[in-house]
Amino acid sequence: MAATNTSADAAQMQHINAQLEKLGITDVPSLENVQLFPTVNPIDVYRAQIIKKVQEITGAEPKVIDNAVQWTQDLKHGDLCLPVAALRFKGKKPDELAAEIAEKFESPLVQKPTADKGFVRFFFEPTALAQLTGPTILKQKDQYGFNSSLGHTDPSDPNSPQKLVIVEYSSPNIAKEFHTGHLRSTIIGGFLVKLYERAGWKTLSMNYLGDWGKQYGVLSQGFDKYGNEDALKEDAVKHLNEVYVKINQDNYVEQKPANELKAKIDDLKKQKVPPKPKKPAKGEKPQPVPEHKWTDEQEAELEETIKKLQAVLKELEEKPSIDEKARRFFKRMVDGEPEAIANWQRFRDYSIEKYKDMYARLNIYFDDYSGESTVLEEDMERAAKVMDERGLTELSEGAVLVDFGKHGKPKLGKTLVKKRDGTSLYLTRDIAANSERHDKYHFDKMIYVIASQQDTHVAQFFEILRLMGSPYSDIVGKCENLSFGMVKDPKGQTMSTRKGTVISLADSLDDVHNFMHDVMKKNEDKYKQVEDPEGTADILGISSIMVQDFSGKMANGYNFDMERMTSFEGDTGPYLQYAHARLCSMKRKSELSDSDLANADFSLITAKEGIDLVRTLAQWPDVFNNTLKTQEPVTVLTYLFKMSKALSSCYDAKDTSNKNAKTMSVVYAESPEKKVALMGLYESARQVLANGMKLLGLTPVERM
């Protein structure tokens, strides 16, 4: 859980004021509008300035101006821009108003703006921007860009209580494969938790294990037959999966004769019914109906055969099968029989232990391992009663179902909420768990990170909760479903356990690890200097997977392509890690300390490439705020690649504005002051890169 830093904002403001004073800039709007921004960053000073001046010129409300001012996609369109139509100003045409604002606008921080049709484009004074931004980043370090007041019930009061968000994610099924879908849920959920923490929320990571249902009755029988204590302790996830696969094969073989018989009977029954005439295609004449010319004896004979087969089937089905035994066993588990529960409990505990190892590799920790098994029968009973009282449910052949068509949502179809034998379902458990969590934690928001294949399931359970009325409907009002697209194989094919094409988490982590380790070993000198090469290879591998996952919108699927994601070229994890490690190496070689850099004179950064890098670094706080709105990791990632590109164009840039200036290389700097300034700039870039990477859940490496 995150903690807030109550005095941070005041301190930040003081620091910025001191910087401004040093720059001799006093006409900054007494910074009154800065209170619009919960956390103060240089970019906010510019916003405040623009708001103030635009207010003076147009008389528009500061809040309205604040909402209208946008950042630009490309620096050539300015640092911030104002689409004047968004001021909702009656009387003047947008381009006239834009021209008027550009004409009258004056500020020591901002150059003369340009009017571009209905837009006013603001370009910051580069020297002042560098002198404000660089020192701010070097001072705020791993806090730069984040906004810890948003998670408070009153963002302007750091002493007001923090809000709580529960993120439910990962949620694998015990004994079944931990597949790429679970991996995707895990890293997206991990990102959301970090995002909310950085915005000052209290967060709770919840893992809702698939650990209940008849399949655990199947598993128990499998363990009796194929289980091995040592293997269970060694790697429960792997072992239980093997056992589960074997017992399911047995189950399949066992049921094969009955299933074949069923198919045969269906086939015979079909023969009894005369074939239906085919619907004629457009323009075609109706075909004559083939005659059903069976004699009565033949009919009777067929009838007889069907009866015989049905008798055999009945006999087969009455033998206690694995399936039937599993059903009975599960019933005993539901009834809480200690003997029935004992094995299952061990399976669960050992599996969690193993999951924890895997999560640690991904830098992810859960506060609560709940699961389908933890949902209380009495809560499901209570929910069932409410559903009944509200007229939501109906009986159908002994089972209970909801027909959404009768409640204005025909698209959601029908769904079972209780089986004929009275046991609960996945859906029933989700319904009851929702309010249980609220009773336990009183969350302000809960986000379910679930694969899009389950969109209908989530839509159904949310809708049922809404229909159930208060308090259920109030609680579901605080819930969000974050649905993500499917991960496919490199050729874009669906991965399936049956086809043997599912990539398991452990295997894919090991594969990328090995790949990156081989890459590292190719450079012997560097390799020798890496303190923990195995650990570093792991981090690089995981970065590859995560960056690939975050490269598009979450709703879109992608192809799991080991070759592409591990490449050092293109927008990949290794590329970002390399950019970070290179900056670290530069700092080591410069032999400058943080306190040397604290005195960096950023006015010495004059090359266009350097200025553009500063301008990009100044945007980071806005990118963070925007990410909170989109909740999309790609918002962060796109920015980090843009920034890394601005950075790499600095490496061989020459300062054309200054005859004596050399390249932007720290080593060849023309004076000790310039060396410090350049290193200060690169260290600021490293800090922003690290902040962004960590927000995504990546661990930036110092050497590789």
Ligand SMILES: NC(=[NH2+])NCCC[C@H](N)C(=O)O
């Ligand atoms: N509340 C939920 N239904 N969460 C999603 C659970 C995912 C489920 N265990 C699965 O692997 O498919």
